[in-house]
Amino acid sequence: MDGMQADAPVRHDWSQADVEALFATPFMDLLARAHAVHAAHHDANAVQVSTLLSIKTGGCPEDCAYCPQAQRYHTGVAAQKLLDVDAVLAQARAAKAAGASRFCMGAAWRGPKDRDIPKVAELIRAVKALGMETCATLGLLGEGHAEALKAAGLDYYNHNIDTSPDYYGEVIHTREFEDRLDTLEEIRAAGLKTCCGGIVGMGETRAQRAGLLRALANLPEHPQSVPINQLVRVPGTPLENAADMDPFEFVRTIAVARITMPKSIVRLSAGRQQMSDEVQALCFFAGAGSIFLGEKLLTTGNPDVEHDHALFARLDLHPLQVEVDPPLPGSMRGDSLDGCCGGCDCAS
Ligand code: SAM
Ligand code: DTB
Ligand code: SF4
DSSP: OOOOSTTOOOOSOOOHHHHHHHHTSOHHHHHHHHHHHHHHHSOTTEEEEEEEEEEEOSOBOOOOTTOTTBTTSOOOOOOOOOOOHHHHHHHHHHHHHHTOSEEEEEEOSSSOOTTHHHHHHHHHHHHHTTTOEEEEEOSSOOTTHHHHHHHTTOOEEEOOOBSOHHHHHHHOOSSOHHHHHHHHHHHHHTTOEEEOOEEEOSSOOHHHHHHHHHHHHTSSSOOSEEEEEEOOOOTTSTTTTOOOOOHHHHHHHHHHHHHHSTTSEEEEOTTGGGSOHHHHHHHHHTTEEEEEOSSBSSSSBOOOHHHHHHHHHHTTOEEOOOOOOOOOTTOOGGGTTTSOOSSSOOOO
16 A cells, blocks of 8 residues: 555545555554654654633534534533633633643534624634634634634634545534535635544444545645544433444544644544543554643533643653744734733834
């Protein structure tokens, strides 16, 4: 098979058989190979740290079978309006103080309405002015949305394909897989960095996990960030009783993502609270180079910050240092409470 070398050229022509063969590689050989790819392209002891905030919670009209924020499921998640800039800034400052370099804002929308975009743009400008990378996940984008978010200083847009094309219709009925691909094209065209991954542990087969990674790895550009989420089973959702997944199969999924998209940063995303430290260590060895830090993901739990700091220390991992582009001219408004944003040449 092509792509056997750690520094093999980046490919976008993975066949289903190629990816299934990677999954079927003996576990130790797979991890050794994935780690070699990881070390060839990344600092294997560095982990990019992001923090999530739900800026608009619950009440979503979509029917994603995994999601506690879909209005139609009775999960106990109360619908809330879009947060204001001060509430978001307080959380972003705390995330930065805890060690996050990127702040990701999520909204429980099918997609934003035109009138939502200036409000989200204000949040992006404010967070960016703190000297953090910005990410937003707002659902399907309409005309001009991606450009407007980019102009506000957005760095990444998260838009997951979630599962393999042939399993998508089992999980989501209110939109098509191709709708997601269209928004991914809008994101790339606007010059935003793409954060795109999926969820495993939803009852899919190994071939369908391979199909998810194949679809990601055959995108016109590999997403710069690839979140691999383990399903968080939330009571009230259709997937609340999904079968346990073998943790080693999750590690394999990280390893195959690492090998198929060698330059991307693979995130060990949702599901860490349900995972042992030892399995997380295997994921880092297999090529995971990013986590969400903070006690909450969007609506569900995540490990304590102190626990994660201790885990980093035990594994000799350090947060990846990122260079944040300076805020765009005229975009300091959000930090007016504190004075200088730290990203400009002013004297204060
Ligand atoms: N509504 C927007 C959308 O769907 O793109 C943005 C927010 S949505 C909550 C972002 C992502 O969270 C989903 O694409 C899915 O991958 C992930 N997610 C949601 N519920 C999850 C769960 N229970 N377990 C793991 N990941 C989940
Ligand atoms: C991603 O891939 N996972 C994050 C983020 N991108 C938006 C979301 C995980 C959500 C887990 C369920 C919850 O907390 O509501
Ligand atoms: Fe809505 Fe996003 Fe949840 Fe689907 S994943 S129900 S679109 S918030």
